[in-house]
Amino acid sequence: MRIAIIGAGVSGLACALELERHGITPAxxxxxxxxxxxxxxxxxxxxxMNRPIKDQISYLYRRLKLPLRPLAPLKRIIMHTPNTTGSITGRLGYLFLRGQDEGSMESQLFNLLRTPVFYNHYAxxxxxARHYDYVVVADGTQQVPRTLGCWQDILNTWVRGATVLGHFDPHTLTMWLNTKYCRSNYAYLTPFNRHRASLVLITTDSYPDEIEKKWRLFWEVEGFDYQxxxxxxxxxxxxxxxxxxAGNVLLAGNAGGxxxxxxxxxxMAAIRSGIYAARALARGESYTGLTRDLRQQIIRALAIRRVLNSLTNADYDRLVRLLTAPGVRQLIYNTNIDVFKFSTILLTHLERLKRKIRPRM
Ligand SMILES: Cc1cc2nc3c(=O)[nH]c(=O)nc-3n(C[C@H](O)[C@H](O)[C@H](O)COP(=O)(O)OP(=O)(O)OC[C@H]3O[C@@H](n4cnc5c(N)ncnc54)[C@H](O)[C@@H]3O)c2cc1C
Known part of the structure; x- marks a missing residue:
């Protein structure tokens, strides 16, 4: 079987590795x-975000055969809102290096691969699709599914970030929620090590010149003096x-929504969808079927996103107080309950209820 993969990002590389395991050499x-x-x-x-998977590193290794090394385990998340700061601790996940440097997730995946990659090659x-039996599109964009008519936009965001120098705890992720500089989105800081970190502001539906203004405001409001x-x-x-x-074209990672x-x-979804695309082709299984769970997660995240879109700063203050309150903290972070699944069910019921009791106009 002749298979082409477009894009050697995380989903394309994961797909290639799984095809190799099935004795198929992709281009x-x-x-x-x-x-x-x-x-x-x-x-x-x-x-x-990945429950019921308990430990992502062991899941990647045992279930997906990917021995990936994180930069550090994530042990603490600090959340800042305009009038509240709260934190949670525990086994909260992992931090990974991304990009082209040695040790990045992409470099680690590439080093596991035997098949050569045609770099500097726009496909x-x-x-x-004409020349290969199958094409896995893993190009990180929505262009192909949009052309194929199987894409619906949900959210258009700008990611504005910087690498900064300062003093950081390598096991802590810090988040900021403040409608002053990012309505319905958030900012975060993730450390490379004790002295270097990524500082990122995510804004929704903004124009490029607005983003710079919001970025400056973010620094001003939070009083950063990082280099x-x-x-x-x-x-x-x-x-x-x-x-x-669609036909012989499979969409993985961001391209698959x-x-x-x-x-x-x-x-995680990019890696999993890349692997499922490979399994679907190698084993003759349904790719749509294999990725059903991943789409369910997107639908759940969308329900929570709708709520986030309507929150004010006072709501953020309340939310962080609630999320870091001792009883709730114990329930959410020290168990393996799929909180997202249950909150979505609850939110959907609340929405239905609200619609029922809304007075007729
Ligand atoms: C700043 C930033 C921070 C993020 N933080 C997180 C996070 O903390 N946690 C998390 O889970 N996710 C995070 N994400 C999202 C995550 O990075 C993506 O979901 C993931 O990388 C998608 O993988 P992919 O393989 O689909 O696409 P990509 O990783 O983007 O790879 C696509 C590849 O295809 C190549 N390509 C594109 N078009 C062509 C073409 N025509 N021919 C050949 N090659 C092509 C590109 O050059 C690229 O290498 C973040 C994203 C960004 C940008």
């Missing part, structure tokens, strides 16, 4: 000269993609 095309974004940054995989999916060593800015679109396969619209996390 992998990557437009850059290396895998990974040109700027290094630190990404989080949160235990809470045209239509041409690939900036690198700046970056990029657009992110999350959407719902169905079906994730597997970037959740609540916090903008997509790493």
């Amino acid at each position: 992998i095309f990557e437009q850059r000269n290396r895998s990974g974004e040109v700027f290094a940054h630190v990404a989080g995989i949160l235990q809470l 045209d999916w239509r041409e690939m 900036v060593v690198e700046n970056f800015s990029l657009q992110h679109v999350s959407g719902y993609c169905y079906p994730p396969q 597997f970037l959740e619209p609540f916090l903008g996390f997509g790493l």
Whole structure:
């Protein structure tokens, strides 16, 4: 079977590795000269977002055969809102290096691969679909599914960030929620080590010049005095993609809509969808069926996103107080209950109830 993979990012590389395990050598095309974004940054995989998986590293190793090393386990999350600061501690997930440096998730995946990658090669999916039996589109964008008519936009965000120098705890992720500089989204800091960190502001539906204003306001309001060593800015679109396969074209990672619209996390889903695409092709299984759970997660995240869109600063204060209150903290972080699943069910019922009791106009 001749298979082409477009994109040697996390989902494309995971797909290639799984195909190799099934004795298939794919042709992998990557437009850059290396895998990974040109700027290094630190990404989080949160235990809470991936339940019922208890430990992502052991899941990646045992279930997906990917021995990946994180930068550090995530042991603490600090949440700042305008009038409250709360924190949670525990086994909260992992921090991963991203980008082109040695040790990044992309470099680790690439080092596991035996098949060569055609770097500096921009691939045209239509041409690939004509010349190969199957094409896995893992290009990190919504362009192909949009053209195929199986994409619906959910959220258009700008990610404005920088690598900063200061003093950090390598096991702590810090979050800020404040409508002054990011309505219905958030900012975060993830450390590379004790002296270097990624500082990122995510804004929704903003124009490029507004983003710079919001970025400056973020620094001013929070009173940072970090030294900036690198700046970056990029657009992110999350959407719902169905079906994730059209003819001989399979859509994986962000291209398959597997970037959740609540916090903008997509790493685990990118890896899993890449692997499922490979399994579907190698074993003759249904890709749509294999990815059903991942789409359910997107739908759940969307329900929570809708609530987040309507929150004010006073709501953020209350939310953080609630999330870090001792009893709730124990229930949410020290058990393996799928909080997202249950909150979505609750939110959907509340929405239905609200609709029922809304007075007729
Ligand atoms: C700043 C930032 C922070 C993030 N933080 C987190 C986080 O903390 N946790 C989390 O879970 N997720 C996070 N995400 C989201 C996560 O990075 C993505 O969901 C994930 O990388 C998607 O993987 P992918 O393989 O689909 O796409 P990508 O990783 O973007 O890879 C796509 C690849 O395809 C290549 N390509 C594109 N078009 C072509 C073409 N025509 N021909 C050849 N090659 C092509 C690109 O160059 C790229 O290398 C973050 C994203 C960003 C930008």
